[in-house]
Amino acid sequence: MTTVIDGKAVAASVIETVKSATRTLETEAGVRAGLAVVIVGEDPASHAYVSAKSRMAKECGFLSVQHTLPKETSQEELAALVAELNADPSIHGILVQLPLPKHLQSEPIIQSILPEKDVDGLHVVNAGKVATGDLDGGLVSCTPAGAMVFVRRTHGDDLSGLNAVVIGRSNLFGKPMSALLLAANATVTTAHSRTKDLPAVCRNADILVAAVGRAEMVKADWVKPGALVIDVGINRVPAPERGEGKTKLVGDVAFEECARVASVITPVPGGVGPMTIAMLMANTIIAAYRKAGRKPPKF
Numbered sequence: 001m002t003t004v005i006d007g008k009a010v011a012a013s014v015i016e017t018v019k020s021a022t023r024t025l026e027t028e029a030g031v032r033a034g035l036a037v038v039i040v041g042e043d044p045a046s047h048a049y050v051s052a053k054s055r056m057a058k059e060c061g062f063l064s065v066q067h068t069l070p071k072e073t074s075q076e077e078l079a080a081l082v083a084e085l086n087a088d089p090s091i092h093g094i095l096v097q098l099p100l101p102k103h104l105q106s107e108p109i110i111q112s113i114l115p116e117k118d119v120d121g122l123h124v125v126n127a128g129k130v131a132t133g134d135l136d137g138g139l140v141s142c143t144p145a146g147a148m149v150f151v152r153r154t155h156g157d158d159l160s161g162l163n164a165v166v167i168g169r170s171n172l173f174g175k176p177m178s179a180l181l182l183a184a185n186a187t188v189t190t191a192h193s194r195t196k197d198l199p200a201v202c203r204n205a206d207i208l209v210a211a212v213g214r215a216e217m218v219k220a221d222w223v224k225p226g227a228l229v230i231d232v233g234i235n236r237v238p239a240p241e242r243g244e245g246k247t248k249l250v251g252d253v254a255f256e257e258c259a260r261v262a263s264v265i266t267p268v269p270g271g272v273g274p275m276t277i278a279m280l281m282a283n284t285i286i287a288a289y290r291k292a293g294r295k296p297p298k299f
């Protein structure tokens, strides 16, 4: 029987750990963890994600601050807000929701966040720590960190002898995911749009991670029998069967057919997505513990 991972349930268990760590930090050190989320513009999907993050931060017991800036905000104004949050001792984590409106450059903004407050794990200092295998010193990007929780719950901490294939090479996901799998001793292939015979490469994977951004691209005959399949894709597609003009979310994996071949698989929605938000909370409490000079919890 194939196991379908319940991402909401795993995320809830991460959130329970965060909540209790938040209480401990408050009672023993008198410190309340604080998360600031910055959003520029009116994109409804981005607002939905940001509300979910702010709501979860409150549920964790954090000081949760949301800055909503108008879409015509200048580069300088956004940079000034980040500088203010960097200097604010009540804020331990800063997240600038991406993508930013087209007239703004995200890279200089992200690199101006203090690495110790960069709960998205996108600062070069944090990316560099992941790349060099220093997983306890920095902050790990939330989506790969969440995917690794699924990997550890399936295979334990040591992936020696297992082949892992990550489809996708973005800084946000593919590169850190490959680095985390490698640090856990997997033999890792980072595949991408220029890879020759992608289905054949994927068929070698004991752990197959799809982050291509193409709806249901990974088919059953790409999956090694018994593999763990992690679907990082979020694609909104038309769903005429639900009524005229309706849409639904699907991943990068053709779920039904691949589930018949895999031994463990994550669904979309309800897989990696909820874990991304949970790991953001985990990173925030880790940042707050470090600031207070305490050893943070492990996730």
Ligand SMILES: Nc1nc(=O)c2c([nH]1)NC[C@@H]1CN(c3ccc(C(=O)N[C@@H](CCC(=O)O)C(=O)O)cc3)C=[N+]21
Pocket: 049, 095, 096, 097, 098, 099, 120, 142, 234, 249, 268, 269, 270, 271, 272, 273, 274, 275, 276, 277
């Ligand atoms: N600076 C920054 N950091 C991010 O981490 C970041 C970002 N910008 N921009 C946008 C993406 C997207 N993202 C998601 C988080 C949760 C779900 C999630 O919980 N999804 C639900 C479904 C939600 C629905 O129904 O729409 C699920 O997969 O079950 C999805 C996507 C974080 N992102």
